[in-house]
Amino acid sequence: MSQVKPARKDREPSKRPQDPDGTRQDILETASREFALNGLSGARIDEIAARTKSSKRMIYYYFGDKEGLYLRALENAYRTVREGEDDLDTDGLPPVEALRRLVEFTFDHHHEHEDFIRMVMIENIHHGEYLERSDVISGLNVTAIDHIASIYRRGVEEGVFRPGLDPLELHWQVSALCFFNVSNRATFSKIFGRDIGTTDHQRRLRDNAVEMILKFVSAG
Amino acid sequence: MSQVKPARKDREPSKRPQDPDGTRQDILETASREFALNGLSGARIDEIAARTKSSKRMIYYYFGDKEGLYLRALENAYRTVREGEDDLDTDGLPPVEALRRLVEFTFDHHHEHEDFIRMVMIENIHHGEYLERSDVISGLNVTAIDHIASIYRRGVEEGVFRPGLDPLELHWQVSALCFFNVSNRATFSKIFGRDIGTTDHQRRLRDNAVEMILKFVSAG
DNA sequence: GTTGACAAACTAACCAGTTCGTACATTATG
DNA sequence: CATAATGTACGAACTGGTTAGTTTGTCAAC
Numbered sequence: 001m002s003q004v005k006p007a008r009k010d011r012e013p014s015k016r017p018q019d020p021d022g023t024r025q026d027i028l029e030t031a032s033r034e035f036a037l038n039g040l041s042g043a044r045i046d047e048i049a050a051r052t053k054s055s056k057r058m059i060y061y062y063f064g065d066k067e068g069l070y071l072r073a074l075e076n077a078y079r080t081v082r083e084g085e086d087d088l089d090t091d092g093l094p095p096v097e098a099l100r101r102l103v104e105f106t107f108d109h110h111h112e113h114e115d116f117i118r119m120v121m122i123e124n125i126h127h128g129e130y131l132e133r134s135d136v137i138s139g140l141n142v143t144a145i146d147h148i149a150s151i152y153r154r155g156v157e158e159g160v161f162r163p164g165l166d167p168l169e170l171h172w173q174v175s176a177l178c179f180f181n182v183s184n185r186a187t188f189s190k191i192f193g194r195d196i197g198t199t200d201h202q203r204r205l206r207d208n209a210v211e212m213i214l215k216f217v218s219a220g
Numbered sequence: 221m222s223q224v225k226p227a228r229k230d231r232e233p234s235k236r237p238q239d240p241d242g243t244r245q246d247i248l249e250t251a252s253r254e255f256a257l258n259g260l261s262g263a264r265i266d267e268i269a270a271r272t273k274s275s276k277r278m279i280y281y282y283f284g285d286k287e288g289l290y291l292r293a294l295e296n297a298y299r300t301v302r303e304g305e306d307d308l309d310t311d312g313l314p315p316v317e318a319l320r321r322l323v324e325f326t327f328d329h330h331h332e333h334e335d336f337i338r339m340v341m342i343e344n345i346h347h348g349e350y351l352e353r354s355d356v357i358s359g360l361n362v363t364a365i366d367h368i369a370s371i372y373r374r375g376v377e378e379g380v381f382r383p384g385l386d387p388l389e390l391h392w393q394v395s396a397l398c399f400f401n402v403s404n405r406a407t408f409s410k411i412f413g414r415d416i417g418t419t420d421h422q423r424r425l426r427d428n429a430v431e432m433i434l435k436f437v438s439a440g
Numbered sequence: 441g442t443t444g445a446c447a448a449a450c451t452a453a454c455c456a457g458t459t460c461g462t463a464c465a466t467t468a469t470g
Numbered sequence: 471c472a473t474a475a476t477g478t479a480c481g482a483a484c485t486g487g488t489t490a491g492t493t494t495g496t497c498a499a500c
Binding site for chain 2: 127137172205215
């Protein structure tokens with residue numbers, strides 16, 4: 001039940017007493033941080049409101065209820081990250097280099113967007129029921145598979161990748177290696193007494209991930 | 221709400237009116253399920269108490285407070301899973317087969333212990349602060365690295381594995397592929413519209429995981 | 441260009457249900 | 471009897487959500 005606002009000519013961030021778009025955005029960003037940090041049940045509406053330039057009443061005015069706010073925060077996280085993925089360009093590169101770039105980029109991208117990773121973890125704890133409720137997110141992700149699929153296809157055509165692999169499974173493998181690196185850093189580091197978050201360690205893990213994927217798809 | 225109370229005058233000789241160990245265990249198992257399902261903040265003490273054969277009073281009697289109960293549930297999850305890992309025996313096998321077995325076993329073991337995976341996810345959301353507070357868990361895990369380390373060492377000695385790899389990083393890679401498979405099943409399946417939880421799909425993903433690891437460590 | 445009516449944006453105080461935790465009494469056990 | 475184990479009832483604080491009302495913007499009619 002989103003409120004439809006009259007289109008506003010974009011002006012610089014308004015400091016006018018009433019600023020619907022700004023207020024809405026401010027709430028969404030604050031809520032995103034709080035949900036990523038504490039989860040759906042752990043986050044507190046009062047706390048979100050306090051950190052906002054606005055008030056609790058405005059949260060309910062714009063987002064209906066807590067779950068509505070969470071859903072928008074989830075969509076916001078997916079959208080932000082997917083938009084960032086557009087920065088990856090592998091068009092000129094030969095397949096092997098393109099795939100290497102894609103894995104490196106994915107690794108770094110996940111690394112830089114910990115809040116997104118946390119939102120996905122939280123959503124998985126909830127069995128993905130809010131993601132299912134969103135008609136925004138699914139549209140964002142179908143294209144994510146296209147990139148790796150086209151690289152793989154080129155590689156097979158040029159004879160450097162072996163045929164018969166499923167691009168979705170490739171994407172799964174890349175995701176697993178890059179996601180786990182962020183999602184399980186706390187427990188992994190604490191259990192084995194070695195901080196894997198250092199730049200040195202991260203570079204090694206990234207190189208390993210690239211090598212694993214390349215050796216897996218390689219035709220040789 | 222009709223309270224169904226256990227019959228006080230039961231003649232079962234096995235069930236003594238007071239059963240400290242049984243009560244404690246019953247509470248712990250119930251709490252483990254609830255925390256794995258709903259997280260620390262999402263779980264409700266009253267709900268846990270209701271599902272118990274005992275009462276809320278007993279929870280506080282034995283576990284102090286909610287966080288204490290959560291910590292014990294976390295330790296319980298780690299202990300249960302680590303004990304199950306003892307079932308893996310690769311002593312007679314040549315290194316390649318041993319490593320294959322280890323990956324397959326880890327994959328299946330994670331698959332079968334979803335509640336453990338969920339507890340680890342939840343604990344990571346909490347930045348591992350409860351795990352850090354536990355002096356039980358760290359002791360359980362150091363040995364987990366030994367198995368893969370010894371297989372790897374044998375492989376290097378026999379010339380079938382390439383030298384220079386870090387067993388902890390190997391363990392990291394195996395964990396990533398096996399953990400992600402369970403932790404992100406909900407969002408992954410829903411986003412790409414394909415249920416990767418089917419036995420058919422799981423077997424493919426498992427085979428891929430094995431192949432990736434083997435190709436990565438192979439000397440060839 | 442002032443006015444006034446209406447809608448959008450916003451505020452403060454409050455409410456009702458929930459939730460963790462406890463006080464106190466009672467029963468079993470050794 | 472002394473102590474451990476357990477049942478009952480309750481309360482203080484928290485928390486999601488609402489009620490009732492105020493301020494600000496828009497725009498047509500003077």
